[in-house]
Amino acid sequence: MAYSDKVLDHYSNPRNVGSMDKSSNEVGTGLVGAPECGDVMKLQIKVNPQTNIIEDAKFKTFGCGSAIASSSLATEWVKGKTVDEALQIKNTEIVKELALPPVKIHCSVLAEDAIRAAIHDWKAKQGAAKPVAVETK
Amino acid sequence: MVIDTSKTISAPASGDTTASCWSCGDMRAAHFCHACGKVQPPLPVNYFSFFGLPRKLNVDVLRLERDFYELSRKLHPDLNARADKREQEWSLEQSSLLNDAYRTLKDPIKRTQYLLRLEGVELEEQSKTATEKARASGEVKKQIVPPDLLEEVFELNMQLEELRMNKKMGEHDPALVKDLEAHKAQFEKKYEELAEELKGHWNRWDQAVDRNNGDERRGALDSMVDLLNRRSYIRNLVRDVNEALGN
Numbered sequence: 592m593a594y595s596d597k598v599l600d601h602y603s604n605p606r607n608v609g610s611m612d613k614s615s616n617e618v619g620t621g622l623v624g625a626p627e628c629g630d631v632m633k634l635q636i637k638v639n640p641q642t643n644i645i646e647d648a649k650f651k652t653f654g655c656g657s658a659i660a661s662s663s664l665a666t667e668w669v670k671g672k673t674v675d676e677a678l679q680i681k682n683t684e685i686v687k688e689l690a691l692p693p694v695k696i697h698c699s700v701l702a703e704d705a706i707r708a709a710i711h712d713w714k715a716k717q718g719a720a721k722p723v724a725v726e727t728k
Numbered sequence: 729m730v731i732d733t734s735k736t737i738s739a740p741a742s743g744d745t746t747a748s749c750w751s752c753g754d755m756r757a758a759h760f761c762h763a764c765g766k767v768q769p770p771l772p773v774n775y776f777s778f779f780g781l782p783r784k785l786n787v788d789v790l791r792l793e794r795d796f797y798e799l800s801r802k803l804h805p806d807l808n809a810r811a812d813k814r815e816q817e818w819s820l821e822q823s824s825l826l827n828d829a830y831r832t833l834k835d836p837i838k839r840t841q842y843l844l845r846l847e848g849v850e851l852e853e854q855s856k857t858a859t860e861k862a863r864a865s866g867e868v869k870k871q872i873v874p875p876d877l878l879e880e881v882f883e884l885n886m887q888l889e890e891l892r893m894n895k896k897m898g899e900h901d902p903a904l905v906k907d908l909e910a911h912k913a914q915f916e917k918k919y920e921e922l923a924e925e926l927k928g929h930w931n932r933w934d935q936a937v938d939r940n941n942g943d944e945r946r947g948a949l950d951s952m953v954d955l956l957n958r959r960s961y962i963r964n965l966v967r968d969v970n971e972a973l974g975n
């Protein structure tokens with residue numbers, strides 16, 4: 592199967608690989624897996640608590656090229672968005688952007704799951720820090 | 729692995745051709761006519777019924793093997809070379825069906841996956857479906873495998889990466905290798921335990937089939953899906969550790 596140029600670009604030159612301090616209150620971590628193939632992906636976001644804007648994102652993926660490209664793209668996309676905006680990202684958009692073939696759809700699903708899980712983790716931390724939820728929208 | 733079920737469960741073109749022998753008109757079996765022994769066109773069967781088995785998971789593999797060899801001898805296209813043209817074609821079709829059915833049923837995991845598919849479980853779709861549900865409800869998606877397993881898998885992958893790095897740089901870290909060996913042993917043990925656990929689910933399924941209990945059947949199917957999911961992570965890990973350690 593041939594990878595698209597965009598996948599190859601993200602794969603050979605992934606953006607935002609790395610990790611952030613998991614215990615920080617500003618950091619949300621999502622660790623997810625694809626049971627179809629046994630691949631795992633970790634995505635972290637750093638959110639400004641005043642603005643709810645995602646200021647930084649990092650990922651680490653052990654999986655196929657499409658999963659690496661999907662998570663690389665996901666970190667690019669969430670940066671600069673508010674958490675609620677980031678929750679709108681759908682795997683189908685990733686599929687479109689990277690021109691993933693049907694057998695690789697689950698790789699993009701993994702990236703969407705990771706974003707949602709990271710945001711969920713961050714929200715849970717805010718909820719624990721102050722009793723009132725941060726979401727104002 | 730993708731099993732092509734299209735040719736096995738497709739509906740028969742017409743109902744009456746399947747019950748009687750095309751040649752002598754007597755009652756036919758799945759593969760041969762009981763009366764005249766001629767090869768029959770394949771029936772729309774599944775792999776279980778092809779071997780005359782109930783849709784159960786505890787399979788007598790020795791008997792299956794015996795039946796397989798006997799049938800392959802009888803259905804072998806060469807043996808039917810002098811037969812009618814249609815009969816030759818059928819024996820070719822039946823042979824390939826036989827091979828697929830045997831290969832699937834003799835392997836415990838393939839057999840389980842096949843049954844799940846027959847029962848309408850879409851293993852490939854489950855993750856996507858769960859994501860779509862989570863998106864619609866705004867809830868966070870329930871991960872299909874336990875989080876601590878994911879955590880372990882991730883950590884071990886980090887170590888593997890370090891090991892590969894070391895190798896590339898020509899460095900050697902005996903402590904890391906030892907650690908990985910230990911983890912590997914652990915995961916291999918888990919892998920074996922899964923095989924045992926699977927047998928338990930098989931028994932539950934078979935009993936539920938006997939009792940014709942829908943809830944129990946569902947429960948057994950869910951447990952098997954859950955097990956296969958965990959298994960794919962562990963399988964990958966054992967494979968990757970072996971590769972990185974150079975065994």
Ligand code: FES
Nearest residue numbers: 628630655658698
């Ligand atoms: S093949 Fe598993 S994430 Fe792509």
